[in-house]
Amino acid sequence: MxxxxxxxxxxxxxxxxxxxxxxxxxxxxxxxxxxxxxxxxxxTPEPVKRAAIRAIEEGKTHYTHSLGLPELREAIAADYLARYGVDVDPARILVTSGTSPAMLLMFGALLEAGDEVIVSDPCYACYRNFIRFVDGVPVPVPVSAEDGFQLHADAVAARLTPRTRAVLVNSPANPTGTLLSAGRMAGLAGLGTLICSDEIYHGLVYEGREHSILEFTDKAFVLGGFSKLYAMTGWRLGWLVAPEPYMDCLRKAAQNLFISAGSVAQWAGLAALTQCAxxxxxxxxxxxxxxxxxxxxxxxxxxxxxxxxxxxxxxxxxxxxxxxxxxxxxxxxxxxxxxxxxxxxxxxxxxxxxxxxxxxxxxxxxxxxxxxxxxxxxxxxxxx
Ligand SMILES: Cc1ncc(COP(=O)(O)O)c(C=O)c1O
CATH class of the missing domain: 3.90.1150.10 (Aspartate Aminotransferase, domain 1)
Known part of the structure; x- marks a missing residue:
């Protein structure tokens, strides 16, 4: 038992x-x-609530495509272009019921048993548990308050092994609230290892500006979400941007494990992206x-x-x-x-x-x- x-x-x-x-x-x-x-x-902002109510009234209450509503995936792609000037093919976007399931799918598609993922210490508490859940190994790299609690390419390089599959970055970060500079991001991207970038706090920046890892490399997975920026934690909506070669496997995994994200939340998310500036x-x-x-x-x-x-x-x-x-x-x-x-x-x-x-x-x-x-x-x- x-x-x-x-x-x-x-x-x-x-x-x-x-x-x-x-x-x-x-x-x-x-x-x-x-x-x-x-x-x-x-x-949650009014336009989001109204879009959800409309979706219910119009009977948009069924499963959607496993990758998510095409309209929403196009809006997410348009958002990357507007915010960071990066072109993301909507075919590389998978909509999920929150950033958390996106993380599970990402690590599931990425890691064989024993594969390592470099994380900062401290970092978001759940990362190590997601990695271990799929039999991966989180490899912590200490970061210090004096250095903005952020990973440095040299410190990461010293921890790379033949089992390293990815480096996980989170900017702005939970729990520290600090940002990776463009220089630091470029340095990490320059290591040539896959980067998993949790960008869920993007938009909540008060000084300077945040960067998407996609400005520096295509060899990256990006986690995004609606929970924080749009005050939509309970709606459970997020997404994953993945390199094209992973999409077929991710779609199969999403079909089997989740079928699709909630349809009403997805229509609401479309309003969040397009009507809530x-x-x-x-x-x-x-x-x-x-x-x-x-x-x-x-x-x-x-x-x-x-x-x-x-x-x-x-x-x-x-x-x-x-x-x-x-x-x-x-x-x-x-x-x-x-x-x-x-x-x-x-x-x-x-x-x-x-x-x-x-x-x-x-x-x-x-x-x-x-x-x-x-x-x-x-x-x-x-x-x-
Ligand atoms: C860094 C980070 N990533 C992911 C999540 C999960 O967010 P979601 O509500 O989209 O599953 C959180 C939630 O606190 C978080 O702080």
Missing amino acids: LPACRTREMSSFKVMDVLEAAQAMEARGEHVVHLEIGEPDFD DDVERMRRTYDERRRFMIGRLREIGFGLACEPTGAFYVLADARRWTSDSLAFAFEILAEAKVGVTPGSDFGPGGEGFIRFSYANSIENIAEGLSRVERYLASRPPRP
């Missing part, structure tokens, strides 16, 4: 553990401020105000920020003056200050001693949450 080790040995997603503990406190009548969740607090800009400006506020307050409280995040909606703050056990510290802050935060260790050993704060919450809630943290930490002795 033992579950397979593929799932048995999977680490839990610690942010969900914190969230579930916070929800149990709320069920007991306690008030918790949520700075742990990586989910937009905004409502103003909504996106409104949300982006609001995130930016919150980002500036949060950075200032975290520094006042005494958290270390060697580099300022300029994208996504996270700050990975150095808490080592208080702790070397970020998981215990996060649960302590939850219990004592009634604020949900994410332990940096969730993102790999390199995140240990750090806490991720999300600013996908109102400025009032961020202010209240950080004041609670400040009051609690003022009464708590620093590490000996």
Whole structure:
């Protein structure tokens, strides 16, 4: 009766553990401020909702092509051209029920058992579990706050082996909110290894600009999604851009494993791409105000920020003056200050001693949450 080790040995997603503990406190009548969740607090833009309702009324409620609606795939391709000046053939785009299934299909098509994927440490917590789920091996390469938490081609080159299949990049990144410069991306592309680029936070950039890996190489898979930029987490919609030789296998895998992404969500996604520029800009400006506020307050409280995040909606703050056990510290802050935060260790050993704060919450809630943290930490002795 033992579950397979593929799932048995999977680490839990610690942010969900914190969230579930916070929800149990709320069920007991306690008030918790949520700075742990990586989910937009905004409502989905109106044009998206209207498109979904129209799709339902018009009976567009059936399976779609396994690769996704042609209209949506063309709109995604048009978006790459408009944003980055890169030509993507819609035939290379596979629409999925969120970026997460796209990741599963990508690693499934890419990795034989024992094949290695280079990831940064820290990085998005689920990457290593996706890689292991298909019997691959995540190879962490440490990155530092002083260096913007981003991979450097030289450090990656030193970890390449005959089993290396790909290098995974994520810019803007979760949990650090930092971006890869064009130079760094070009350097990584220049290694000649396949690049898997998770571009789900594209569009949520407050200083400088983000680059698609496709500006530098065609030898790349790109993960994209609607969850973050369009506040559509619950709609479950994303996509994968893959090199042409992989498309036939990816289509077969998508047919077998998922049949198609949801039709209503796909029509809604088309409206997101074509009718929501103003909504996106409104949300982006609001995130930016919150980002500036949060950075200032975290520094006042005494958290270390060697580099300022300029994208996504996270700050990975150095808490080592208080702790070397970020998981215990996060649960302590939850219990004592009634604020949900994410332990940096969730993102790999390199995140240990750090806490991720999300600013996908109102400025009032961020202010209240950080004041609670400040009051609690003022009464708590620093590490000996
Ligand atoms: C870096 C990164 N990639 C992928 C995902 C998964 O997103 P989706 O909701 O599209 O499955 C997340 C969600 O938090 C993320 O932070």
